[in-house]
């Protein structure tokens with residue numbers, strides 16, 4: 837087990853995501869950087885290398901997410917978990933208007949923040965793809 841991801845699981849994850857990042861929705865053909873299999877709940881926090889805990893992710897989302905599973909939305913110090921592509925519906929947490937992400941929930945807001953979905957370079961990348 838551990839972090840080893842078999843070809844079978846990798847193919848399942850990619851097909852299930854239809855080659856899109858399950859966080860920011862970028863298509864892998866539109867990215868110069870390779871996409872990665874993301875552990876939704878990181879191994880550090882007990883997440884398993886199991887198809888129900890895996891998501892297809894662009895480099896930026898995966899890199900910014902790291903081993904995080906949530907954050908606080910200051911000044912509130914309550915823990916807010918990140919979006920879970922296996923359990924949550926994307927449209928219930930995010931809205932993409934003119935290449936900018938808007939949160940429809942605390943989960944969406946936490947994810948936009950931690951994954952830096954509205955970094956200027958990322959907004960510009962989305963605009964360039966239009």
Ligand SMILES: [Zn+2]
Nearest residue numbers: 857860894897
């Ligand atoms: Zn992404």
